[in-house]
Structures are given as structure tokens and as C-alpha cells.
Amino acid sequence: MKIEVRKPSPQETAAMQQCPVWxxxxxxxxxxxxxxxxxxxxxxxxxxxxxxQTVKIGPGDLVTCPKGLDCVWKVHKRIRKHYTFG
Structure with missing residues (x-):
């Protein structure tokens, strides 16, 4: 099970902006x-x-965490993100 990190397309960014913020x-x-x-x-x-796997993420990253993943989150600087499940 791997975490995927990449830069989003403009269409993906627009779609994510419709999602809730955490x-x-x-x-x-x-x-x-x-x-x-x-x-x-x-x-x-x-x-x-x-x-x-250790993944560092920051502003502008589009991240996908797979179903069933067990992990530890280490928030170094206050995070704000749009998110969706499923």
C-alpha cells in the first residue's frame, strides 16, 4: 500500500476546491x-x-492514501486541506 503524491491538474484543483476543508x-x-x-x-x-514509506507533503500537493492504510501523521506546521473520501 503506497501513498501517492503529485501536483494536480487545473481540473483536479477546481474539483478539490468544492470539497470540505480540514x-x-x-x-x-x-x-x-x-x-x-x-x-x-x-x-x-x-x-x-x-x-x-515516509512522505513529506506541503502546499500544492495532491495526495491519495489507499483504503486499509495504517500510518502516523506528523503535522509540523498547521495543515489546511480540501479532502474527499471514496
Whole structure:
């Protein structure tokens, strides 16, 4: 199970801007994905650790976390993101 990080197309950015926003202050917490999540980072810095994969994400990144993923979120700078599940 791999986390995918890339830059979105203009169409993907427009679509994500219609999704809800989630915010989180600097913290560290475990997370399990019951379903796939796709999110667009608006601001902040986060490291997601999942098994042998460590992913650093920041503003402008489009991220997809697969269903069933167990990971640890490390929020270094307050994050704001548009997100959608499924």
C-alpha cells in the first residue's frame, strides 16, 4: 500500500476546491484509512509514515492514501486541506 503524491491538474484543483476543508494544529497521531482519501494541501507541512514509506507533503500537493492504510501523521506546521473520501 503506497501513498501517492503529485501536483494536480487545473481540473483536479477546481474539483478539490468544492470539497470540505480540514485543519489540524501541529501534532502527531496514528491513523487508519477505512476508505481511500484524496486531499489537496492548501498550507502546512506534514510527514506521513506508513511502514517503510515516509512522505513529506506541503502546499500544492495532491495526495491519495489507499483504503486499509495504517500510518502516523506528523503535522509540523498547521495543515489546511480540501479532502474527499471514496
Amino acid at each position: 485543519e489540524k494544529e501541529p501534532s502527531e497521531f496514528p491513523w487508519h484509512y477505512n476508505e481511500r482519501e484524496t486531499f489537496l494541501v492548501l498550507e502546512g507541512e506534514v510527514t506521513i509514515e506508513a511502514g517503510d
